[in-house]
Amino acid sequence: MPAIVADTHEDAAERFLEFFAATIRNANTRAAYMTAVADFLAFAPVAGLGSLAEIRSIHVSAYVEHVAARFAPQTVKQRLAALRGLFDWLARHGVLDHNPAAPVRGPAYSTKRGKTPILTAAEAKRLIESIETDSLVGLRDRALIGVMVYSFARISAAVGMDVEDLVQTAGRSWLRLHEKGGKVHEMPVHHRLLEHLDVYLAALGPQDAKTPLFRSARGRTGALTAERLTRFDAYAMVRRRAAKAGVVEKIGNHSFRGTGITTFLLNDGSLELAQEMANHASPRTTKLYDRRDDKITQDAVERIRIE
Template sequence: MTQLVALAQGQALPVVVAAAGERAGIRFLEFFASAIRNPHTRRAYARAVGDFLAWCAGAGVTSITAVQPLHVAAWIERQTQTLSAPSVKQHLAAIRHLFDWLVVGQIVPHNPAASVRGPSHTAKKGKTPVLDATEARQLIDSIDVTTPIGLRDRALIALMVFSFARVGAALAMRVDDVYVQHRRLWVRLREKGGKRHEMPCHHTLEAYLHAYLDGTGIADDTKGPLFRTVRRGTGQLSTTPLPQANAYAMVRRRALAAGVGTKIGNHTFRATGITAYLKNGGTLENAAAMANHASTRTTQLYDRRQDEISLDEVERIRV
């Protein structure tokens, strides 16, 4: 609380928040500390709120209590000129949630963002680049698994492909999140919103995880991170969890070495696995359950089977 009070007295706070007084400053900081649990959402909301309040200060708004719907609407209109519709809608959501929090805390009398409409946006297909089965196998087979790094990278990529795991959930796993049940290897994932998700391993993933755990000697460190960084100059795994940025750099490096031209990222493997599953007769409902999606509409964004149909149709244009 002492730190919150110090910050609320004008330090590290947007000017328009500090101008509203200490109580407003504390309530503002509590929004990010208490109301938002997901660290990714917290960062995204902090960027959006910071940009909006800096714009307000430049537009002559003297205090956060003086923000009106017209200010929010003008800022949203400005955002639509440089950002995509989903990004603008996320920014508007951040402003709405912040002012809802301030209304409940009796800092402001009403939510100025409540009546402001964001840009319309309907997504029927996701933008995540997807590999076909041949490219995915090409990438996995190109990894040199005679080293701990190779064993780690192959296991991580295979986990995302065969269990539809988000990279954040994969990197948050501990060694004991890989376990035996009904004579089969299972994985335990902690997905978005704190949801715990367990599923059996595909036989290929099972083989890769066994090879990784046995080949690196981390199987007995049950409470340690499953995917780890490498100690500088040794080539051996450390006890530090692998950061998401490092995983992305690894994926890009492995794709380049394998001759995969598609500009892929960590999320590519989740979409690749779901598409491969559906192409081989899997159902959308089961895919949603395996991916831990609350709705099949979300899963449909990862279904890229129509891409091949579209390409086949385009090739019919003969001139």
């Protein structure tokens, strides 16, 4: 426990831990908020203070300016949100007199187009077909990428699946995805994805329903462990598979979500249905993944002929 926290109030340490343990259910959000708070407490103007009670809005404002020089606006806003949440929790429980982060404004940020690189349908097909199918690791990787493309699943939801989350109902197969905020989202399984999953599960053999669907690999043996694949290992896998398939773009796990959404929209799917399938709260979020205008924009630019 940082001394600046422990020296604030007799209940400060307990309330500090409670904020992360009791109020944040999503593990990724909890990790991001802990990183933000740790970075703030290590910030030189703050690290020299005797307790949290000495923190003023000017300290938070200076920190926001500090991180704005290093990170994108979205990251800065997330870090400010972490501080606001923590200080509000401490103020409501009597550890602090007020929330010093409350009046601090974050950077203005607005975009109509997401920055995550995505693949065309042809590129996605080439990548998937480049994965070897003579090993469990290859079958796992193909099935995992298929889940992200065909169900628009976030990587945390995909690797968080257990065997029982491939559900059979009324003769149809569904994926049960455990999304952010404790939400459970179900998606019908695309026939091509079902083929990949069936081959993978057949190679795995009989499994307990509660075991992870996607497991980590045991070194370079090609065998799988009983441990769940992490999103970080999944990212490393995607980078390896992309390089092998000759994909130039620096894609990551989230690229497949954007690939699936854009391909769906290009094939006359509606934005409203894409929003529901992606489990987005707002169509504006779904629209960030819509890259249908990319080619139109390029065609328009090519009309600037100076010869």
